[in-house]
Amino acid sequence: MPAELDERSTLMNEVYTRRRLFTRGAAFGAALAVPALVGAQSAATADVTALATVDMELVLLAAQVDPPKSGTGTTPGAASHVLAVEQALQAKGLLSSAQSDGHYGTSTLDAYAAWQRSLGYSGLDANGVPGRSSLTQLGAGRFDVTRPVTVGSNTDSYGGRRVNTRTADMLRKADSTLSWSLTLTQGSYTSSNPDSAGTHDGGGVVDISVSGLTTTQRWQTVKALRTVGFAAWLRTPEQGFAYHIHANAVSDPDMSRQARDQVHDYYFGRNGLATHAADNTPEAYRVAFTWWEKSQRG
Structure with missing residues (x-):
């Protein structure tokens, strides 16, 4: 188990054990310092919720608006969300740091399409535009996807x-x-x-x-x-x-x-x-x- 996950598991187990003892009214549980318990819970909560968020609606907007631009200007409101996606692609060796700039240009389209193909997608499902599943998998451990967009059945x-x-x-x-x-x-x-x-x-x-x-x-x-x-x-x-x-x-x-x-x-x-x-x-x-x-x- 990776060290980060092992530490989180240990901390959560400690919180659970203390809460259980305290609830049962055990002598040892009664002797536990409540501030320590609260502090452990706060630390565990902060660790679990530390991931950034990526707004899929805004990423999709940029994926339409940015590529035809003559420069590398970003789409208002979308740049930070696009950048998080690009940094995740960069971490997987699919996009250079120079192209991780918040502009969803052709290089980002190509990199995202490569990510989709690596997941086994093809055709329209590997067009370089995020789908809910591929974006969620890309964000694992890095960001959570908010405001997801789905097309439903294509027939x-x-x-x-x-x-x-x-x-x-x-x-x-x-x-x-x-x-x-x-x-x-x-x-x-x-x-x-x-x-x-x-x-x-x-x-x-x-x-x-x-x-x-x-x-x-x-x-x-x-x-x-x-x-x-x-x-x-x-x-x-x-x-x-x-x-x-x-x-x-x-x-x-x-x-x-x-x-x-x-x-x-x-x-x-x-x-x-x-x-x-x-x-x-x-x-x-x-x-x-x-x-x-x-x-x-x-």
Whole structure:
């Protein structure tokens, strides 16, 4: 047994023995100094709770926002959590100290993907974006994971189109705020449409029909989707598309690299296309940047 664990075990056994004797009213237990018992309990508690915490929601946010940046700037609020992840990767020999800087860039993506592969994951499960299980295992003895994000089943559906459970829940919530129904024309986990440029290859991405909706209703649908945590845009013929809404579920751990780059664009007020032009959504239909779990906290 490692020395650190052996010492903790000894201390906790001493605390338990003293408490048991004291409770039984044994003469020896009555003679024990209470301050010593309290002090031992405090030391044991401090030792057990000394681990740092890593906010998974903020790490996922950085994993979308940081990689396309031209520099190594960090995502506000996320840097310390990313740094803890990077230091854990560094300790496993997967990332250099120079790249442990709180910026979840391509080197961190590659290092995390290597960690996922070392655990036996492949495909989307080894995309360099933390999943709850791999992040928890990485943090063993170093940090605890708070605000975990999970996608649920990746074979769920909405309106007959394949999505994961998290995306279905988001669509259901947005749908409930509208007086018309959301109709998906393309789901997730599919590469059948080459025009999608890989954005639908992973989870969290859908296309939605706007057929029969007025212009105002189309924009109201975009707003409803954004309110629950989608990066959503109305695609138009001027952009080279038939009218539809393209929506990415922000912070979906299964999202493809191409789709995560679109979330980066959305975060900075752009259109998520190759042009990286300004978002054409009218101001009245924009909302503050959010994601599903955050939107549900109110």
